[in-house]
Every structure is written in structure tokens, then in C-alpha cells.
Amino acid sequence: MALARHNLGTVVSFEFVRTIKKKGFAIATLAIPVILIVVFALVFASNASTKDSAEAQKDARFAFTYSDASGIIMSPGAKVAGGTYTDNPAAAIEAVRNGTNEAYFQYPADPTKEPVKIYGADVGMFENGKYEAVAKQLLEASAEYQVGSPRLTAALTETVKFDAETFKDGKVAAGIGGVIPPLLFLVVFYISMILLSNQMLNSTLEEKENRVTEMILTTLNPTTLITGKIISLFAVGLVQILVFLAPVGLAYLFFRDSLALPDMDLSALVFEPGPMITGALLLLGGFTVFTGVLVAIGAVMPTAKEAGTIFGPLMAMMFIPFYTFSLVISNPEALIVQIFTYFPLTAPVTALLRNGFGTLSPLEAGIVIAELFIVGILILRLAVHLFRYGSIGYGKKLSIAGTFRRNEIAAK
Structure with a gap:
């Protein structure tokens, strides 16, 4: 039994030392960690700019039209954000479809029960997020102005849903x-x-x-x-x-x-x-x-x-x-x-x-x-x-x- 254990130890040590001494083993073992370190460093650097881009969507500026059946949206704030009021939803949607307007937000009578409809020009899956970001920001700012309490406004607008639809070449984008x-x-x-x-x-x-x-x-x-x-x-x-x-x-x-x-x-x-x-x-x-x-x-x-x-x-x-x-x-x-x-x-x-x-x-x-x-x-x-x-x-x-x-x- 002692001899068997000795032989086992010899085989293990021989195979282990022989394997790790090979140049190919060192290259293969170190290759993945080195690559991952470089990747993580580049991803970390790139994520900073991505986070800034995501935050910038809230402050994005583009021309849009909106209609408001709830009476919450404040006209001065919407105008500053680049919005123009319209009382013709069908025409506003058609303008987005044919490319003469970039976006249209349709606020329902009760945003807590009905979703806010968003229509926009398709500019890519990530960039399309700017429409919802601006529509939500405008709703929150208007509600806070009227309620006067940021915490209450956040609680009220948290349940609001947004239903977005984008258009590309005159047709609804595939999404x-x-x-x-x-x-x-x-x-x-x-x-x-x-x-x-x-x-x-x-x-x-x-x-x-x-x-x-x-x-x-x-x-x-x-x-x-x-x-x-x-x-x-x-x-x-x-x-x-x-x-x-x-x-x-x-x-x-x-x-x-x-x-x-x-x-x-x-x-x-x-x-x-x-x-x-x-x-x-x-x-x-x-x-x-x-x-x-x-x-x-x-x-x-x-x-x-x-x-x-x-x-x-x-x-x-x-x-x-x-x-x-x-x-x-x-x-x-x-x-x-x-x-x-x-x-x-x-x-x-x-x-x-x-x-x-x-x-x-x-x-x-x-x-x-x-x-x-x-x-x-x-x-x-x-x-x-x-x-x-x-x-x-x-x-x-x-x-x-x-x-x-x-x-x-x-x-x-």
C-alpha cells in the first residue's frame, strides 16, 4: 500500500511538473486572464461614456408635438423642452410616420390608468429610449410643479406606463x-x-x-x-x-x-x-x-x-x-x-x-x-x-x- 501511494505521488508530481513547464501551457493559461484584464479595462472606460449617454437622454433636445388630456403638462416647460401642443393626434402621428416631425407624445386623461402613447422616428434601439426619457421627464416636472412635493410626485408617476411605437421609412419599425x-x-x-x-x-x-x-x-x-x-x-x-x-x-x-x-x-x-x-x-x-x-x-x-x-x-x-x-x-x-x-x-x-x-x-x-x-x-x-x-x-x-x-x- 505504501509503495502504491509512493508510485501515485511520483506520477502526479511528474505529470504536473512536466505539464506546467511546457511553453504552450504558460501561454494558454495566461492568455485568457490577460485578455480579460484588457477587455475589462476597455469596458470600464467605455461604460463611463455609455452612462453619460444614458443620462444625457433625459436632457435630449429634439422637436416634438404633444397632446394632453390630463391637464398636467405645463406649456412653458414643454416649450422649453422643444414641444409644441397639438389638438390633432391623427395628423401628429402621420407627421411622425412621414418624417416631417420627430416625435409625438399623447398624454391620456389619467396617466396612472392609461399608458402614455409615444410615437417617434426610429433611430436605433438604444437611441429610441430618448423619447420615453423626455416624455417621462416632462410629466414628472409638470406634476411636481403642481403638487409641490418631489416625493409625492415620484410616487404618483412611478405607476405611469409608456407605450412607444417608432416608424422607419413610413412603416412601423420591427422592434x-x-x-x-x-x-x-x-x-x-x-x-x-x-x-x-x-x-x-x-x-x-x-x-x-x-x-x-x-x-x-x-x-x-x-x-x-x-x-x-x-x-x-x-x-x-x-x-x-x-x-x-x-x-x-x-x-x-x-x-x-x-x-x-x-x-x-x-x-x-x-x-x-x-x-x-x-x-x-x-x-x-x-x-x-x-x-x-x-x-x-x-x-x-x-x-x-x-x-x-x-x-x-x-x-x-x-x-x-x-x-x-x-x-x-x-x-x-x-x-x-x-x-x-x-x-x-x-x-x-x-x-x-x-x-x-x-x-x-x-x-x-x-x-x-x-x-x-x-x-x-x-x-x-x-x-x-x-x-x-x-x-x-x-x-x-x-x-x-x-x-x-x-x-x-x-x-x-
Whole structure:
């Protein structure tokens, strides 16, 4: 028994020391904390400006019309805020719809029982909040002036509800119904990467570890082999996604009442062509980049254990953009959001989020899509090159620079 404990301690200490001494372990272990520290610092700096922007919405100045059946709103205060009284609600709503007026507030006879109706021009999900902020601020200021007690005013206005409707190009803006469909591409991206990433990594490692790569390459071109693997993995991913979704769909269609599933109103969803096409292209571009990187790692590393030290930090890059989720919605121009939008490993998730929430402009979308496909194709070409030279490197990690030197010597 004592000998067994001694052997166990020897094995544990040997494996522990050998693992932590590896350069790859140090890099993989420190990479995520360092990245997170940098991200948190940038998010902290950006959140200060976002908070200022949110506070500034209360003091936003824009031209609006209003009607007041309650008699609470004070005309002088409304005028200072940029408001003009109207007794024709229908005309005021039409003016907002056709773009000749930015907003219209309709205060009911009893705001504590009926919601305040807000109509405004769609200027983005976050910026649209300025309408409610100003409408609420005007109501509170007018009520406080008449009541004379800030605490009583706050208690009275706390129960007031606001019902907002925005217009874009003469039509009611999609709102949350237009956000959900493009975000489905983000869900598909995560599902496909979670299901397939390990298979992508092992697609080139398996043959190397089984020592059959040379035989395969005597009959197949490396480009053909890698391309075939990627296409087959994509097909496998589609099958897996369909298999996972099938029970959910069947349960919702045939057993919704028995399983007490919520009744979803799918008619509220709006499938706008622009965001949907952009989402599909971002999905394919992101898939290309991550596939190329994983296949390249498999071509460089001699074993799956060695590849695992890089695999973890790489997958973490998919989730890091969610630390900036609030900034993506509220302040897409923030430095950290811009970095994540254009850095190839964070671009798919960040751009898909921004596309869903309508903060990704067509120009930005075009740049990111082009970048993802160009970088993805270049990485895939590099993966093929590395696989060609690393196919017989069973015992050690492949030197990328060394493969290019060999290529130059062979060319001479």
C-alpha cells in the first residue's frame, strides 16, 4: 500500500511538473486572464461614456408635438423642452410616420390608468429610449410643479406606463420582432462551433496520430483532402443541428399543451432581407475563419493533447464579446466594440450581435464580411500548406517558419 501511494505521488508530481513547464501551457493559461484584464479595462472606460449617454437622454433636445388630456403638462416647460401642443393626434402621428416631425407624445386623461402613447422616428434601439426619457421627464416636472412635493410626485408617476411605437421609412419599425430573426444566425454559429470544433481540430490530427497520413497523401492532394474534410464536417453539423431541433419542433407542434410550453406569436417576427442576408454571410465567414484556424492547429500540433492547450483560449474568443454586450447595443462606436468588430476571431460574434440589434451599418457589414472570407481562405491555404509538411511530423510541433524555408529550398 505504501509503495502504491509512493508510485501515485511520483506520477502526479511528474505529470504536473512536466505539464506546467511546457511553453504552450504558460501561454494558454495566461492568455485568457490577460485578455480579460484588457477587455475589462476597455469596458470600464467605455461604460463611463455609455452612462453619460444614458443620462444625457433625459436632457435630449429634439422637436416634438404633444397632446394632453390630463391637464398636467405645463406649456412653458414643454416649450422649453422643444414641444409644441397639438389638438390633432391623427395628423401628429402621420407627421411622425412621414418624417416631417420627430416625435409625438399623447398624454391620456389619467396617466396612472392609461399608458402614455409615444410615437417617434426610429433611430436605433438604444437611441429610441430618448423619447420615453423626455416624455417621462416632462410629466414628472409638470406634476411636481403642481403638487409641490418631489416625493409625492415620484410616487404618483412611478405607476405611469409608456407605450412607444417608432416608424422607419413610413412603416412601423420591427422592434424586437426584427431583432430575433438575425440573431438566430448567432445561435446557429454557436451550436455549430460547439458541436464541430473538436471534430475540426481532430480532422487532421487523427491521421497523424494513426500514422497513415503518408499513405493518404500518395493518392490525394492535400487541398482536396482538407476541402473534403471541411465540407463533410459542415454536412455533419447540419445533420446534428436538425436532429437536435427536431424534438423541440415536434414537441411544440403536437405536445405544447401537455408540456405546458409557452405559446409563441411567430407572426410578430419580421424577416428583413438586409439583416438576414448579412447574418447568413457573417455566419459562413465566421465558420470559415474558425475552421481554418482549427485545421491549421491540427496540422501544426503532433497530438490532440498538445493541441488542447491552444484550443481552450481559441474557443474563449467566441464568448469574450458578450462582456461588451451592453456596449454593442448602446455604444457601438466604443473602442472595444470596434476592436471586436474587426478582429477576425471576435468579429463573427460581435458583428452578428450588432447586425441583430441594427447597429452594424451596411459599410461595416461589407468590410467585416470581406475580411472574414479573405482571412478564412488565407488561413485554409496555410492549413493545407502546414498539413503537407507536418504530415510526417509525429513527434514534435511543426515549425511554421521552417515549412516556408523548406518550400523556398525546394523551389530552388
